[in-house]
Amino acid sequence: MAPILEVKNLFKNYGSTEVLKDINVSIDEGDFLVLVGPSGCGKSTLLNCIAGLEPITGGDLFIGGQNMTNVSPKDRDIAMVFQSYALYPTMTVAKNITFGMKVRGIDQATQDAKLNQVATQLQIEPLLHRKPGQLSGGQRQRVAMGRALVRDPKLFLFDEPLSNLDAKLRVEMRTEIKALHQRLGASMVYVTHDQIEAMTLATKIVVMKGGIIQQIGTPAEIYNRPANLFVADFMGSPAMNLIPARTRMNGKGMLVEIDRKDGDPIVLTDTRNKDLPENVILGVRPEDIADAALGRAGETQEADCVIDIVEPAGADTFAVMQLGGKHVTARLHAETSASAGQSQRLTFDLGKVSYFEPETGLRLN
Amino acid sequence: MTDLPYNPSRGQSQMTKMVLRIVLYVLLGLFALFYLMPLFVMLTTSLKSLDEIRTGDLVSLPREVTFDAWRTAWSTACTGIQCEGVRPYFLNSLLIAIPAVMISTLMGALNGYVVAQWRFKGANIFFALMLFGCFIPFQVVLLPMARMLGIMGVAGTIPGLIFVHVIYGLGFTTLFFRNYYVSIPSELTKAAKVDGAGFFRIFWSIFLPLSLPIIVVTVIWQFTQIWNDFLFGVSFSQAGTQPVTVALNNIVNSTTGVKEYNVDMAAAIIAALPTLFVYVVAGKYFIRGLTAGSVKG
Incomplete structure (x- = not known):
């Protein structure tokens, strides 16, 4: 089956500024694609290009197998939810939801039926006769979703739909969007700058920076095998530790040497990787550095480190230390005995480490 | 502490x-x-x-x-050789002002909508030139306008005067509407486009219903300008198409013998009543509309 959305060699310029460079993405029916990146990376522009709200400078765009490159937004069979919700302020909620159908000349009976169906689904029946100005942020968000749902399009587009909500509501709506996606099996493209939203919602993530795609993959691929230093640093909270290290081979495998602030370097043995350049950046997730005393399954090696700062966060305790001249965060058990200024025996799990070339930032293993 | x-x-x-x-x-x-x-x-x-x-x-x-003076001013005062009072001229002014206000407001709304929400190449220059039009003194355009009206065959007619006032008012009305519409988030237009609405549909269903405050401001402004105009009225009219301001001048300046101050005063008040009326009826919207840009919808 043809992919539901296919972007081929897409370029977008504003005057002489290149905003998007050679974008290639495709998703299958039922996929939840998240475009994530820091502000100004071009993710919203790409979404607007997919919607047809911004003309593209070069390349092709297919929706449902049809070339939509020069088709106007209304004929692309898409629905979009905006960051500011963009509800029509003078219309009631019901009119907001049915406006698209009214414009398309759909008969009143169908309009009413669909409106009722969507209102029930989103539990907004009591709001139908109110104006957007009389709704709370979360309610507006629901109405905006309703306006998209009622269209039953091939493709849903979301432009940072949760970023105007407060933290608690954001998490609730996130779960709701995920549930909605599972229930409808619809294809969605979702823009966010929040990497946790990206990880939790996506079946496929596109990480962007400076108008260039850095990596495309499932959340697990992006998290465990980041393609470069940018992705490694951007995805995950706290961020992946990126520690300058030296490698050399010996009989048992590859030795990885990390400078400690005081004393000898830590030397770890990696049996899975070999023959890397001498100078590398070692990428270790905070959860792969743990308390030695509390034990841990897997292939681990122990070392003593002086802890600088201890940050209890409830479920976990984060310990910050200095390794290889960088701050390194470890995600320790909540009941750890670590305390600031004291040396602590930690285990390093090299099973999922990443190595990056320091100059180019590209992944080596 | x-x-x-x-x-x-x-x-x-x-x-x-x-x-x-x-x-x-x-x-x-x-x-x-x-x-x-x-x-x-x-x-x-x-x-x-x-x-x-x-x-x-x-x-x-x-x-x-x-009330004799009022009666005289309304129906029998002499404006030169005719002695019909200000009544016919009052009617002329209405015939000029009402269509001119409506047309210039509507066109200003459309212009403002385009400049604010449908950015095209050169939109800024277009708007700057429009704005520049606000600052051109009446006197500068008199001769070219007379020639234009002659070519169009509407010199000395009421449609000719409507045309002049529409053209001259467009700069202001565009400015008013543009500044109002520029504060409306462009996502609204985008959402409507995705919903399937076109240029006029979006204007009609979404922007016009939002525009009451600025329409009131524009109507008051334009009505006052057009009703009170004397220069265009005296330059581009002929006997029978003169607006009330010109008639008032004629009544005051062409009396022979005794100067009838009471009639002059009554005529002046009659000539000023419509603008007064517009302010009284719509005044509260005027203030509201002038500050509306800062308030979210």
């Missing part, structure tokens, strides 16, 4: 406040009186008979109220 505000002499400051308040009101009252004085003289004079004006005091109230 206390959280009380620093306030060393509370009693004294309240006293000062009250005195300042009284001074303020007295001053405001004086200004109001000063501005209302001419209107008062006009009103009283228009209600006096000629004899009383000749013998009486300028600011005194009429001894005997008579």
